[in-house]
Amino acid sequence: MRNTIIVALLFLIGSTPGQAGQPYPNAQATRADASAIQTETEWIRFTSPEGRFSLLLPHEPKFESVAATDSSGITNYRYSDIESGYGFICEYFDVASTAADPQSSLDITRDGIIRGASATKLREERISLNSYPGRELQLALKVNEGTDNSSHQNLSG
Template sequence: MTIKGLLPLIVATLLCSGTALVDARQPKNSVAPTKPKISQPVQPKWKLFTAPDGRFSILMPGVPIRNTQAQKTYMGVINLELFVAQPPKQEVAYIVAYNEFPYSYGQMANPQEILNNAQDLALKTTKSNLISQRNIRSSNGHPGKEIEYVNSGGKITKTRMYFAQGRLYQVMAISSKKQHKTLAKTITGYLNSFQVVLKT
């Protein structure tokens, strides 16, 4: 059993987020012209964000915008939850997305198969080329995968996916090639800060 039918909406939504990245522009000045100043990216204030249901936490540049969408699948209607933060004057979007599988499927599904299918679908739907991939685990031992890929428009996406307690989490940063190198440490710190909170 695969989940290929579950993720197109995630990818399509993320594509929209990736193409709506803000361009850094200098503000217009009404005073006499002076020597141009080199504008530096505005450094956002990073804060710990905890999901409304308490099931994950992560450092985010400000309060993310939440978007909930229902998707019809062969398993019934599955809700997709997205949390998106885009710092001003930076060409990057920070996103956490998850969907919850029905209990019976979550119990019998093969986590590695789910992660592999999610990777294949992300690359196919975005028409992207894989840069790197590796298997990882969450801080509390849940199976995961890290992938990095670039699409035809030059947007670079770095994603960590985890399958935990019936949920597929996707934690990602989408950036322009121009800012990818300067934001590399920030993106790694963001990805490292993600914590799955186990339900008891």
């Protein structure tokens, strides 16, 4: 039996602390403001050619397939949309089995992501996606010469 492990990653690149401005105390948003903001970025619905997932993104994501360099034979399938200040990555791997204990497989996947990104785990929660066990992670890491990055990930196996 083959199972699929899906990793979705959304990250936002933030500025250094203390540079964010405070809102004006009497500022109010109007409906005109909302429509102006919405038209700046028209989101598109993207559905993977395999039909495994569908989501809204500002741009069509780039697809790449990376074969394992070790003897595992696992291929990494990745859709990504990386912009200045924003990024989205959805990866999935077809694996022979997630073992008798799927939580153990999710632990191994989580640890590999954290180690590979040199990240720090900020928060983790066990979740269920359509009855499949999963994890919701929030990670902190440095990108672009030390810029703080907050990452929100969902793992499902």
